[in-house]
Each structure stands twice: as C-alpha cells, then as structure tokens.
Amino acid sequence: MKRTSWKPKHKSGAVLICVLACLGIVIAMVMSTVQSSLRGRLAARQQKQLLQTELLCEAGVKRAVQQFAKSNAYRGETWAPKSAIESFRWATVEIKIAPTPENSESLTIDVVASLASAADSNDRMQRTHSFTIDLPTSASEQKE
Numbered sequence: 591m592k593r594t595s596w597k598p599k600h601k602s603g604a605v606l607i608c609v610l611a612c613l614g615i616v617i618a619m620v621m622s623t624v625q626s627s628l629r630g631r632l633a634a635r636q637q638k639q640l641l642q643t644e645l646l647c648e649a650g651v652k653r654a655v656q657q658f659a660k661s662n663a664y665r666g667e668t669w670a671p672k673s674a675i676e677s678f679r680w681a682t683v684e685i686k687i688a689p690t691p692e693n694s695e696s697l698t699i700d701v702v703a704s705l706a707s708a709a710d711s712n713d714r715m716q717r718t719h720s721f722t723i724d725l726p727t728s729a730s731e732q733k734e
Contacts, residue, residue, distance in 0.1 A: 640715060698721075704716045
C-alpha cells in the first residue's frame with residue numbers, strides 16, 4: 591500500500607502575514623499601556639508636588655505669624671527649609687510684610703512658596719497666600 595502525504599504545491603505566506611499582523615496589534619496595545627502608565631505617573635508626581643507646595647505655603651504663613659508675634663519689627667525673610675523636603679531640588683518661602691496702603695493700622699503679609707522637582711529642571715511650582723492683620727494697639731490707646 592502506498593502512502594500519500596498531502597503537501598501543498600504552493601507555499602503561501604498567509605500564516606506569516608497573520609502572525610505579523612497579530613504581533614503588530616499586540617505591540618500597539620503594549621505601547622498604549624506603557625504610554626498611559628507614564629502619563630499617570632507624571633500626573634501623580636505633579637499632584638504630589640502641588641500638595642507639597644501648598645503645605646510649604648501653609649508652613650510659611652504659620653512662620654510669618656509666629657515671627658511677627660515674637661517681634662513687631664519683623665518684616666519678612668526668605669526661608670529655605672533644608673531637611674523638610676527631600677525629593678525636591680530646592681524649596682523656598684518668601685515672606686514680605688508691608689503696611690496696607692488703604693489702612694495704616696494693618697499690615698499685609700504675602701507668602702510665596704516655590705518648589706522645584708529633582709526629576710525635571712523645568713518643573714517648578716509656586717503658591718501664594720496674602721492676608722491682612724491689624725496692628726496691636728498700644729496700652730495708652732486702650733485706656734481712652
């Protein structure tokens with residue numbers, strides 16, 4: 591008995607084309623997932639930096655109030671906390687205290703907090719808080 595095997599006479603590349611098409615689709619899906627992951631990571635880093643900047647600004651407000659309570663002659667400073675924020679290249683808080691133009695019996699306090707990321711040299715965030723406080727009245731004015 592003679593065995594006959596089936597062999598195609600024309601070898602076509604149809605299977606190869608299907609495999610390459612599937613491989614292309616899989617690569618496109620993987621690249622899309624990686625890109626989405628990187629975008630999410632960047633957004634999380636920016637959100638963290640925003641929160642840190644807001645907290646730094648709040649600390650600057652508390653420092654300004656505390657320093658002014660110690661001395662009425664305090665008119666501001668540039669404060670650079672060193673050990674507080676590790677993952678950022680630099681952090682500064684600029685505090686300015688000036689008389690309020692409309693009212694001579696009050697002061698305007700401006701606090702500007704700036705924070706720059708260690709990961710990106712162009713990634714700098716800044717938050718500002720301004721408020722007014724009344725000057726304490728002297729003891730002679732309180733008696734009248």
